[in-house]
Amino acid sequence: MTQALPHDLAAGSFALRLMTPEGPVVHALQGGEAFDMTPAFGTASAWMNSEDPVAAIRARGVPVALDLPAALANAHHAARDPAKPWLLAPVDLQVIKAAGVTYVRSMLERVIEERCRGDASQAETIRAEVRRIIGDDLANLVPGSPEAMAVKAALVAKGWWSQYLEVGIGADAEIFTKAPVLSAVGPGAKVGVHPVSQWSNPEPEAVMVVNAQGRIVGAALGNDVNLRDVEGRSALLLGRAKDNNAACSIGPLVRLFDESFTLEDVRQAELTLTITGRDGFALQDSGRIGDISRDPTDLVGQMIGAHHQYPDGAVLFLGTPFSPSKDRGAPGMGFTHHPGDVVRIATPRLGALENEVDRTDSCPPWAFGIGALMASLARRGHPA
Structure with missing residues (x-):
């Protein structure tokens, strides 16, 4: 599973979340070392809202031993041992927003x-x-x-x-709420497609991590799972097409902006999508994040500011550079997901986000919300 980690992991600064038997914790990676940020901040969003999240790693983090490859392997839904740590989506209280129709191909x-x-x-x-x-x-x-x-x-x-x-x-971007706070799944988890849909696809995207002041502090990978036939019937069905159980995946880590990695590196990155199905179907496609029609700073500026505040910060899916259209089955029918599809979204400096597709009602139900997180932090004596 180490191939899912950024190739220059030791050179960067990263944020991640782990589920442990005691509850979720927030960790940092920097210079090949791991730090527990939970005692200082409690949540990833509080850490991202600090004055300098990168400097806070060594100033306020507690050095810990972390077997990251093991935690990544344990995140896989089929092999998970709940007695051992596993990776979660690397964000928590941030609002999960998305921008649509930001690339010519997807438009x-x-x-x-x-x-x-x-x-x-x-x-x-x-x-x-x-x-x-x-x-x-x-x-x-x-x-x-x-x-x-x-x-x-x-x-x-x-x-x-x-x-x-x-x-x-046009002048105004499409910015919408993709999913509720804390509902995103992480690497190795199942992603859900509602069985009402006969035409669905993954949407590989870069995800901006934005603090409450509107500053982009880092980036991750995301899968904005979409029901194309539902949205195609009416744009007013966007919520039904987008916000379903396990239909939002983020991970494996958040790469914080520092001397080794900046927003310009995101613009220059290429996203690669691979899909492999139980039926032998295989698809690969790729697209440059920088081909976007609106700059990430413009999209973030339309998301947060004087007219829209997010006191715990937000994450913003930038939109997908491409939607898979390769025929699967009858000619002219295009692509749609089947249960068991393995979707991998990757770029070298952010790693790879891999999930298996299932029906929304066959994915584990979302049960750990804001109340559960606050209770868990209070029980352990951490700030909430």
Whole structure:
């Protein structure tokens, strides 16, 4: 399981959460050493909201022995020993937000979903028609610019304007709440697809970790599991398409911004997605985070500020550079998840986030919420 860890682990500063028999703890990694941050801060969000989370590691952390590969291996749902530590999603009280339609490829796929009205069998025909009319020229458009507004006017005249194009190239980004606080699963856990859906997919994304003042302090990997047919029927069903049991995965670690890793390194990173199914299906795709149409700082600025406060901080999924469309089964039907699919999202300096797909009602129910966390910290005498 060590291949899931960042290749330069010893060079960076990282935040992680572990479930232990006593309760969840927050740890830091720096220079190849591990530190328990729980006695000083209690939660990952309190630590991220401190003046300098990187400096706090050695100033306030308690050195501990940590077998990280073992904790990562124990996170796998099929082999977990509850008597030993395992990795959780590395965030806790932060609000889980997401930005949609931030890449040209995913924007076009959203338009296709909308015009299909959730019927996957029409996707390939409509995909070709959309590309014939729109092409890939939108890749160089700055959202909200005069050039973007000229494209909008042309598409409106053709009857091809879409709510997804509105947030893709218009002035306002789509920012929504992906999942409740503490509901994200971590590496090795099952991710859930609601059985009502016949057209679903993973969404590999970079996730920004943002403190209460709106400063981006680190990054992680995320899987924003999506029900394409449900959202395609109506954008008003976004909550039903996005917020389901175990449908949000974050991990394996948060890499904090320091001298070794900055937001520019995130922009330059490439995300790789691999999917392997029990039926022998295999898919691999990749995309650059930097191909995003809106800079991460712009998206974070639209998420938090004078009009939106998050006193415990937030995490923001930046949107997916690509949606898998490789046929699985009948030609023209595109991709959809099957139970047992193993999804791996990776980039060398953030590691790899791997989860197995199952029905939402077959994934472990979410039972450890804010009240349980506060009670656990109080019982152990840690700040809450």
